[in-house]
Amino acid sequence: MRHPRLRRALFGLFAVLTACATPVTPSPDYDALMAEMMRASFREQGIAKMDRLMQDASNAECSKSEGGPLSDARSEAIQTANYKSVKMPADGKFIGDWREGERLAQNGRGMTWTDPSTATTANGGGCYNCHELSKAEISFGNIGPSLFNYGKLHGVANPEAPESLPIVDYTWRKIYNSKAFNACSGMPRFGHAGLLSEAQLKHLMALLLDPNSPVNK
């Protein structure tokens, strides 16, 4: 270029464009910073070990989406994997004692670092924390939907009858692994995560589906 002024002007323009295109400071690698922050911030205490910070696909992807929906394909894949993890009751019987179920539903204890054991016998279902169930219990949460009259509304007159099988099958799977039907469900996976035993799950089934349960009165 023969014109020094033009050259300087072009060079200046180039410098400005470059400065605009390149951020002054590189954007932080938040995935790495987040992983390091979580690792460094927590320690194990009692039964609550550090492996609790590990995430499976559901937790990892539903954290990233910040409450928003996943893509249809990812939802489907996560739900299918969780659906496959469900173990049906070994003896083919789904319905326990609704009275025991009510006790479990009332009991919100278990799995905190102040609890002495991770055994299923030390855990409640905590259902009333988030759901309405029987009308007698007026202290219930609303993070989950009301389950009052759950069996009745689904037309279950006899949970042992063959015609009840579709709703019985669905309810078992939902309690066992809520992510089988909703990839980012807010409900704990009571069977899948080893929170409740098969017998305890049957008691919750009875609470929801037994016509004599206060839930269906």
Next chain:
Amino acid sequence: MKRIPVAGLLVTAMACALAQQKFGADGIAEYRKMLEDGNPSDLFEARGEELWKKKRGPKNASLEQCDLGKGPGVVKGAFVELPRYFADTKKVQDLESRLLTCMETLQGFDAAEIAKTPFGVGEQVSIEGLVAYVSAESRGSGFNLPQAHADEQKMYELGKRAFFYRAGPYDFSCASCHGEAGKRIRMQELPKLTSDPGDGVGFAAWPAYRLSSGEMWGMQRRLNDCYRQQRFPFPGYGSDVTIALGVYMGVNAKGAQSIAPAIKR
């Protein structure tokens, strides 16, 4: 001081009976009003002010030269701008981690040792008073956390990620309980913390006097118990995840008036 929890329990028992009798929003609101009328936080504030001004620790010094972000010794208005970046520590700090810094540098206490001390024991009791005093000096002011420093912005982003981080045996995150408005656990209303929940709600309601235990809980203890109930491992006192969550909630609550120290059941 022994009489306070007993009196508190009596108030709680009476108020609970009343709340149950008149079950519903009105009953609960009346219960809350009764609690506010009997808030013994002024006793903690007075003790905290005394601790602030008293010469203590290996260096026999007071905290009166402590810089809470608005310059050495400025307490008024400091609380509603925390957590913020501090140039001397090169860290974003909340009220409690900043108090630890001052207790170490000015008074000669071992900050790491205090951070390891269980809540309600030893110097952690001093911090209960100090957070009551410092927060009370901003009562009625709106939250206005600075976000100019790159580390403050970084902590906001990390706090947001921590807020939505689902894990543990229950698959819970902070958002499980505090991601939507109008939600409850049992009868306990849950503030939505992803936006401003309003004056004196959520972030703007801590530190708070807990009637059930007769203790003053700062945000560190509040978050610690959240993580316990979230079934997570134990968050370190003043750890980055607790500071990041403080930045996230505090920035979201911009303009919300602080009622701290509040009173809780």
